[in-house]
Structure formats: C-alpha cells, structure tokens
Amino acid sequence: MPNLKEVRVRITSVNSTKQITSAMKMVSAAKLRKAQDAVTQMRPYAEKLQEILKGVSAGLDTSENVYGRNDKDENVLIITISSNRGLCGAFNSQVIKHVKHLIADDYKGKNVTILTFGKKAEEAFRKTDHFIKGTLLPRHTNEIFDDLTYDRTAEAASKIMGAFKAKQFDRVMLVYNSFKNAAVQIVKTEQFLPVLPPENDGSGVDADYIFEPNKNEIVGDLIPKSLKTQLFKALLDSTASEHGARMTAMHKATDNATDLIKELKLTYNKARQAAITKEILEIVGGAEALNG
C-alpha cells in the first residue's frame, strides 16, 4: 500500500502543474486571438497587392526581373520558421522533420543552406553544416518574434533578396506551419525566390489604366513588396499556429493532470481507509487480549 504522505505530496505537485498548464492555456488563447487578428488585418493589403501585381504584370515578361532568374539550381536556401519557445506539441518538430526530409530527398546533392527563424529550429540545425554561412543573410532572426512588425520583417526579407541577387542562392524556399485551426497546423513549403509568375487567368485589368511611371518600373517596385508581404504572412501564420498548438498541448496537459489527480485521490483514499481499518483491528485485538 502506498505511503499516505507520499501520495499527498504527489497530489499537491500534480495540482500545481495543472494550475500552470491551465494558465498557459489561457495565455495562449489570448495570444492566439491577437495573432489571428494580425493575420486578418494584413489580408486586405496582401490581396490588393497581388491583384495589382497580377494586373500590371499581365503581358509582361517577369522572368527578366532580377528576382525571376533561375538559370542554375545549385544553391538552395531553406528558410525555416519555428518558435522561440517550446511546450507546443509537435509544432517545432514537425517543421524540423520536414526540412530534414527536404534536405535528404528533394534537394539531395544540392548545396543547401538553412536560415532559421526561432530558437527551436536554430538549436536543431546549428550543429549541422547546413547552418547559415555568409554575411548577406539576416542575423538575430530569433528576436523578430519579440515584436513582430512589418518593418522588421521587411528588413530581413531585403537581406534575403540581396543574397539572392548576389547569386549566393538560386532558389529560396519557405517552410512554416500554416494555421488551419487551433488544433491543426499544416507544414507548408512555399517557393520564395525566384518569383513565380503570377497566375494568369486571363482576367488581367479590364480598365484602361494609366501607369505611372511605367509598367516595368511598377512591377520592379511591387515584386519586392510582395516578397516582404509573403515573408510577413508566413511569420504571422506561424505565430498563430504556435499559439494554437500550445493552447491545444496545454489543454491536453490540463486534462491529463485532472485524470491523474482523480486516480491519485482514489489511491489516497484507499490507503487512508486501509490505515483506519488496520487501526481498528489493532484496537479491537488489543481490547480482546485485555478481556481474555
């Protein structure tokens, strides 16, 4: 029979764990709402930008653009977006596993470099020989999550575009968790560079636009913007997923703690009763011995 005191101590400890996990769940729920709001806020901008870009670039050969070049396919940069903090279920391991898979299969034999956003991915890849080298890529990428703003993202995106322009990389891929709902995250792989020509469904622009200064220059101006937006969107999406994943993980942890407490309480009460029974038996036995 387990010791009464031991069980009591365990119940207390599981209880405090439960308090922590449920508090973390609440915090994540609040942060998730905020992150989702940010995604919704940027959507009109991103959609309009795509629409204009599509309209302007219709009939233009965008592959001539510096970001559209794809003559070699030797050096690949994989931008891995994870989180700075753990305790969020399979969120980080999912992305890391996917990137490892990409290196081993899809980009086998190619020169792969990895740029990480978030401590967890950095920890996973720091010791591999794929981890970022070169001076053109952004540094201190983990801090971007402390205050996720468009300006800071744009800065990092510009550096990545600069590295591409300097022909350090021939292809840049983006791997991140995309938000489906609070419980489900889907690992997404997107091509960041070279820029894929906007899908042309023939709609184009119907109105007779005046282009100021001219089509080519506008496209040249819009493509970097759309890339920055793409990275920003991926980061926001990943943040929302992170909080969703953590919320779910903490919810499960709280549930498990509740179950555990229930079980422990049962054990505790059984032990308590056994002790009482034993005591009564002893008293009765003692009294009988006296009477006898």
Add this chain to the structure above:
Amino acid sequence: MTLEILSPEKLIFKGVAESIQLPGKDGSFGILENHAPIIATLKKGVVKVSNEGQETEFEIKGGVVEVVKNKVIVLSD
C-alpha cells in the same frame, strides 16, 4: 470618392475624400472626382486628403496607389 489607405499591419484610413494629393515617384500629383484609372508607385512623403474643407495628412514611406471608378486604394509600406 472613397479612399482606403492600407498598411500590412492595419487599415490606416477609410472614408470619403474630395481631393487627394499623393507623393508620386516622379512627382506629386492630385486625384479628384472621376479620375481616369491609374496605378502609380509612391515614394516617401505625405498623403493629403481634403474633405469638406478639412485636410488630413498621412505619412507614408512609399507604396502604390490604384484608382478605379472613384475608388482610391493606397497601399502604404
């Protein structure tokens, strides 16, 4: 005409305007009612919005503007 100023982080302005002055890349220009459709890139500067004698100013770091059918959308960086 209606005006919307969007940034990647939020909606900066949404409302009605009588005249809008924009910092075009090749020089400042104005938009009045029934302007022809135009797509123009903008540089760092101030967007001046006038409506009913009131003037509001928004600073932008660059961007792009689309005008079509009395609907003006400014995408600010």
